[in-house]
Amino acid sequence: MHDQQESVSRMQQSQRSRRVAIPRPENAGGGMFTRLSSVHVALVREGFEVLFWVVDTQRGDAPYNEFFRFTGKPKNSEAQAFARWCSEQHISAVFSFNSRHVQLAFKYIKSDSCLRICVANNVHFPGFYNTALGIWHSDALVSYPGPMEEQLSCLTRYYGVTIFVEDPYIKPPEIMATAREIEIDDKIRLIFVGRLEQTQKNISFLNQLYFKLECAGVHFHMDIVGDGPDRRLLSEIAGCQNVTMHGWLDALARDNLLAISDISLAPSFSEGFGVAIIEAAMSGVVPFCNDLPHKETLFGNTRYFISVDNVDAWTREITHLSENRDLLEQLKGQYRSDAISRFGSFDVFSGFYARVASARPPRPRSSAQRALRRLCGLIDYLPVAVKWRLLRLAYTNVDTAK
Template identity: 30%
Template sequence: MNKPIILMPAPSPGGGGMETRRLNTKYLLETLGYSVKTFIFQSSDSRSRGKYFQGDDAVKVFEDCRNKKLLCNEFVSWVCQQNADALITFNSKIAQMAFPLIPDSVLKVSVLNSTHYPGFYNSFYYINSCDILLYNTEAMRSQWQNIASFLGFVLLKEEVFVVDASTRLDTFKPIVNDGVIRVAFVGRFENTHKNIEFIPRLVKELDARKIDYQFNIIGDGPDEALLKNLKNNDKVIFHGYLSDEKRDDIFRTQDVLILPSRSEGFCLVLVEAALLRVMPIANDLPHLKEMLGDNVISVTVEDLSGWVSVIEKLYKNPSVLRRMQLDAQSYARKKFTNKESLSLQYARILNSRNKIRKTFSQRLLSEAFGLLMKAPDSLRWRFVKLFYEKI
């Protein structure tokens, strides 16, 4: 019996939560016996980040260009040649742009990543030609269920699989009981969503409270200038962009992770922190609590004093911190790392093909929506923003 063929974007060298999710999903699918073929739309930015794809014949590379229509047609031609059973896009705009041109024999699956605007726009792109939309939090399901009923695609829960990094480490480095609390930020230096301007304010308050800390910052990005004053602080260490292995080698020695983001999709670093026994402290976003329950400390970023008080409490009560870290690790392992139970969702996805039947009104709405997707960008953006605000 031939293995089902699944096409999906290759995990790119740019890193980030969505990229790691692609890597984890590819690993799980291959472990389960699926034939996975990957592709990438390679921009100048992804070329600059890596050697990752150089000489890798297993990845189909499409050189990104200004003529998106030409690029889309090239992609569709390749998809047709693969005799694929399914295409999973993971928010790849070009791949979703190709949805209407791809034969019905290929199951078209899109993965939601964010309930927030403008990240919402990528998920919305040509969603009328999608067969299945995967969500991973209740907030995403409630936001998209009406759209699904109008346009006739299927909403399915995605149980996200995460590779447990702690299993590839020989041992956890010994906890150093030196009266110092180790705080980490891991992510992109981007302010609109990641809210990195919060970090200097937090550091200033930690100093004011005379808390003995070490702050490890891992990442890079366009808004690094917002952190420049911290480079004169000998308690703050900048590590830059690191490979997963080097990142985890530092990450596993930390006490807490801070996540001051104003918006997040599936926040992979939150789960990775818990798996490595690093206690997450995050902005009070409801779906983050849904992910880890009581194993994430939620404090609104409007309450800076509250953040400092939480860190101070953990600093003064290391035994409480250790217990919380172990509880978080145990919870994350049970929920996110069980390959056997999580594999069942992919069988459900592939078996959903026979259930996809659009009504006449859904077909009409889908066609109208498709025409809108061909409108000028400015008009399309305005419509999507209006739609987002109303739902």
């Protein structure tokens, strides 16, 4: 009888060690869908069984049989239910992807049976803010390479959290055979892909750029793919003849649109990493972006990373390319080659996530680390504006905090 119990225990432990939970990929054509889909495929390829959790605000029904559903805002009762679900499903690792729902649940999940992995989705301060608030009960942190590495390394060192710096992988777009046979005119085609939101995506810039290009006499068409809470900010141009508001498209429809595009627009104040920008480049679309601090991490040629404070420079460069189609075609080929060579290694990516999911829980934390975690955990109870200022102060003074 004892031997049978030991056998069952070993079998459950073996099963547990290869079972992970991640957010359900949401097929809306955005960068997060690409990343989550890639993580899903990578983990399955490495022999893990993947279960999904979902937040009710996501669109559509889950195409998966087993998942945990959160409803509304994060609350302790659901966090505790999620922790029980992880135990019942023998989950060995949970990836949060900065979800406040899951990060709240981390404090109810026992780290000796399930690795709690916080995933930073941003290389700028907003990502640090979200990560700092969710790392108190994490065992490991996955972050992008970029300008926030130093701050996150400092944070994880103080809290006794293992940090993994991701080797990003972006799956080259799937383009239908007929995509490039679509009949189009000689207009230069601009495309924006992303959430229609002002605080980070800065979508109102599209209005400014549109009217500047019109005044400059540029023959262009602007495709806007996505939806969001600030869609109304584009009402000035939404009804214009040379603007198409597509809403959210599935990945294949988006890829086919990218296949006939020339320039992708990313005026964001802050980007997670820039997955949508890289996907566009892999389709041979020249990226025009805000002057992001991690631009060298994205591409070798950063000429078209221009501050959104200088809309005239955007207009001037787009006008130049519209008048020099040979140069435009040359750049499209260069960016495509650069993006695929930098971000097209799935073997490296899948191996990375296998290492993260198989990582051992960190050694027991010191009393000082535990005390610091409890103290910092009180930040959660402060008003948002105070939390923002406090963490911004920590972020900008990381050198003095060492």
